[in-house]
Amino acid sequence: MKIGEGVEWAVHLCGVLGVVPDGHTLPAARLAEFHELPPDYLAKHLQALSRAGIVKANRGVNGGYRLAKAAANITLLDITLAIEGSEPAFRCTEIRQQGPCAAAPAACKHHCLIAKAFLDAETQWRRSLASVTVADIITTATSESFDRERRRTFQSWMNGAVK
Template structure:
């Protein structure tokens, strides 16, 4: 499974916003924390707003803040916000094409390859849905230096 770097950027940004105590924080500041492209990060931030994970506040003192508590945001929420809800495996029914398709009757059952891939994708999605950002934040609490660095970088 391959995901864009936007997923990683979004996850860290959501966690960083939590560490600041709520924001709002500008996209330029959020990008600078990890030396990211502010333009590209802003696109990810807009997708997070559209998905209801962030709110955007306009104006000179505006920026982004969490729209939900970390315990209410799953890894699947973030992946779907950035990547969309598209299945990575697309069955094109090649079993019905070419010489094999000519030599066999049309299938009456679902493609076993598709069934297996959907089952694997469902397991992957369930694993993402089962983990919240609050659980990751709990792991980060064992590294208070990271939270201090984030707060310092965003102040």
Template sequence: MELNQGVEWALHTCLNLSWVDGREAKTTAQLAAYYDLPAAYLNKQLQALVRAGILSSTSGPRGGFRLAVEPEELSLLDIVVAIEGRTEAFACEHLLADGPGGDASVDYAVTCVLSQAMSKADLAWRRELAGRTLADVRREVEAKYPGTPEAARDWFVNARQDGRRAQRV
């Protein structure tokens, strides 16, 4: 299984927004510039997070995006589902119905041992993501890399509205 690269972008962006002082809004350009991402594509991910209620957006000169959910209440699964949707990783195509001895009236998604194994694996993966919040990740990053939150805040303070770093004199 491979997740859309937008999932990684969304996870990191939400983490960065959790460190911004006063949870002030940041523009797509600023958020994209942090990791040198294409702003138009990141904006699609940000809009998906807004639709899911994870971010809020404000238009205008002081507009941008901010977390709409406290990090303690935001699971990693919430972010993944906002970007990828709720589709399971494995979809039983009822292949056994077309094989020797197959029966079109049987629900192979329920009776197939392989289908059940794949469903259990998908459920385990989702449970793991649902059990970790953005706050959990934030605490772990802060413990392992204590300078990261301040470095992120400083970067955003020194970034211009268009996302590029302001020149220091």
């Protein structure tokens, strides 16, 4: 399974948006600037996040983005599904019903061990992503990744970026 870079970007963006002060927004151009991301590609992901109800866009001169709900109510699974779609990673094609020794459809009422293993793994993967919220990411990032100078630089950038 390969998760596109857009998921990583979207999680980071939601982390930044999660600390935007109430009543304010962050313009898409400033979000792109924060991680030096291509603005057009970023816009596509912001639209997907907006359609999923994860971010909210405000239009106009003071327009920008903010989280549509509390960071504690947005999971990594929510973001992943918004960007990648909800299609399962593994899709059983019932290959055992093909070829010279094909099984009859009646013999294939249950998933084979191969399909079961992949589907169980995906269920566990989804549960794991659903257990981590944007609030968790923010808490960890600020406590482990931000020394005093980086925190001061971030706050200065944020103060100049929000609308």
